[in-house]
Amino acid sequence: MIVINKDIPAVLLNDVSVNLELSFNTIATFYQQRDQLYIGKPHRLRFSALVYITQGEGYHFIDYKRYQLKPGTLLTLGKHQVHHFSEHCSVEGYVISFSNEFLHSGGDDPYQEVMATAVEEVNCITETADNLGGLFDQIDQEYHREGSSYKDEIIRNLMRALMLKEIVPNYQALCNNTSLCQKNINYHALKKHIETVFSQRPSVGDLAKTMGKSIKQLDKIAKDYSGRSVKELIDDRILLEAKRLLAFSQYSILDISLQLGFKEATNMTKFFRRHTSLTPKDFRDLCRTNVAKRVG
Incomplete structure (x- = not known):
């Protein structure tokens, strides 16, 4: 086998x-x-x-x-x-x-x-x-x-x-x-924690509790530093991993959905389309078409 x-x-x-x-x-x-x-x-x-x-x-x-x-x-x-x-x-x-x-x-x-x-x-x-x-x-x-x-x-x-x-x-x-970019230890800790747990699709409340902050405090850290909310940072990381797996792995779309904490493939499709205007299948097909053109 x-x-x-x-x-x-x-x-x-x-x-x-x-x-x-x-x-x-x-x-x-x-x-x-x-x-x-x-x-x-x-x-x-x-x-x-x-x-x-x-x-x-x-x-x-x-x-x-x-x-x-x-x-x-x-x-x-x-x-x-x-x-x-x-x-x-x-x-x-x-x-x-x-x-x-x-x-x-x-x-x-x-x-x-x-x-x-x-x-x-x-x-x-x-x-x-x-x-x-x-x-x-x-x-x-x-x-x-x-x-x-x-x-x-x-x-x-x-x-x-x-x-x-x-x-x-x-x-x-x-x-x-610039000064925040260098000194905001809390933001770097937030990003590191998101990297660890993003595939579980945690809520902002879950992250805030783990980091000993209120939701309001955590959102202020994220927005002051990056201009994005904590929810947007979590979604950004999930979307990036979804794109990587769609473009480069051989996993089915259902497998990728489950890896990223979605209960059904349709849920990831809605999430992906909302952020990219493409379905996961369309994105995968587009990536593979571009690879074929580069190889050819």
Whole structure:
């Protein structure tokens, strides 16, 4: 009996590195070391990654969006995101795969949450600072340096500089309020909790009770920071996962509905149509048509 894996293939950090916290490669080396079947097909990351382009042009796919690559492009891939490279390497540059914990400086780190969130939200920066390539060169040198007792700490600080110099400011530009974007620990805690429980389709009251806040307090945190209510943030996360599973998994629409906490497929269809003006089937067909065009 042949068992077909219907889920989106997942890649762990120890699949790409013997170091469980960070891996650094040139794009050319990355292609040589990885099976192109998995590089060129959608797969879900269980870690974060940065891809910096130094030469060449091409495309990269993050979730169901296509981004054009050119020298100076920086891609940021968050944990749980689905992406894939082109099947044939047409660009040069660097790939850094890392755990979010690697960036943590210890103690009460005021930037830990905002750095992790920024990687997930930004995804593509087309116009980067002219000296950003120099930071990647420094990380490359330190990563391959032998016999250094301070190697991890030096790389950690270079990575934090890269985050705070380029990625976090781009994320701040997406927020309503720059100071909130950096300092609102409650909002990052809310987002983290939604990530844990969204598939259960919790009520705002459930989240508020778990976090020790009133519904009014929680909604104020969400709206001050993102301009969206807690209910909208929950729906956004459910919708994103529905799109990922429809686009990249082999699960039936009924299976996806049950995974995301809907009692019946018709309930998810109503939810999906309300947010996208498409049925789940229409969205899946559209994604597969676009994939066929890219392959053809």
